[in-house]
Amino acid sequence: MPKGKTTPSDSNHPGRDSLQWNDEMDQMLLNALGEEANKGNRHDGAWTTQAYNNMVEALRSTIGPNITKNHIKNRMKTLKNHFAEAYDLFHSLSGFSWNSITRKFDAEDDVWEELIKGKPHAARWRKMQIKHYDILTELFATDRAKGNVAKTAKERRKQWEKENIDLNNYFEDTEMYVPNVGMFDENQFSPPNFEDASPQNGQTNPSGLNTSRGTKRKRNVVELVEDQYERMNESIMTIAEALKEGNSVSKELHQVAERQVEVAERQVAVIEKQVEIAEKQVTVIQQTRPRHYSESDVWDLLEELRVTDPFRMKVYNHLCDNEHKKRKLFGVPPHMRGEALIQMMTDAGIFC
DNA sequence: CAGTGCTGCCACGGGCTTGT
């Protein structure tokens, strides 16, 4: 089966004597790429057939009618390779800054010397402009920012040879690629979505035309599911930690509440004692305070003791005239006041 | 009849080669 072999009929091979790209043409191509990217005609770094068709149409109208998809693919390949080399070299290096005016990376001479000492091939970028670097960064930087996954097979092979990585354990050594789809919100776990495992995220070409039939660098379903389970596991662990923490906090709150109850009970006991003491003080004050008994008090007492006329008025007058005897009588317990009154009046000669 | 598995086709990205 002739997989992937482009035939002259469908690729419109331009021939080796055609098309020399210049800055202006590159700019038009990159503009078209950016436009298609904005339209969403790019999935996981792969351009859809519709994107290529649109770009061919656009460039044929601006550059010339002989432009083919193959021209675009080849030029993209060249531009991407140049960009990748510069990007991988400089973007993570300290001491270098991109100068959009000179279109070069700026650095102190000693910084350049140090870099060139370690990487002699980097010397070319000291004088060579990196045209369209800003646009290329927007278009291709994400492709370069996905760890080992983003590297070419050649680069990875070299890395394995260099690092002597055991391929059986490579999965563990590989930085997990997080697909840039909304389903992977950091704070919201969603169950495995097998439909989204397809490279186009389940989308179909709305135009009904043949779309990009997928890309090489798609992760397979197993990887996505494992990634999902990894995230599910992390989410469960997070929830478990939260529950554990919640239980701990609850326990502490319970202990605090118990201590507050104990304190409150002690406060109540103290208040009750204070009330008791206050009552006693009131009693003492009442007992020690010189009480004044009025004439009406004397009259009420006589009525209470059922003292009748003709003795009532005599006893009333006698007690009202003798403050000492009056207080003496009221000092006797109520149930003995009758007897005390008879004794007191007999001594005074009022009763016979 | 719906679900599943197989097969062929097509298209992609990328490595390598060749011609200018």
Place this chain on the structure above:
DNA sequence: ACAAGCCCGTGGCAGCACTG
């Protein structure tokens, strides 16, 4: 060095046969 061609591996889609 650059542009283009050739080739490969990968993966989605459609069609078909089979199965429960």
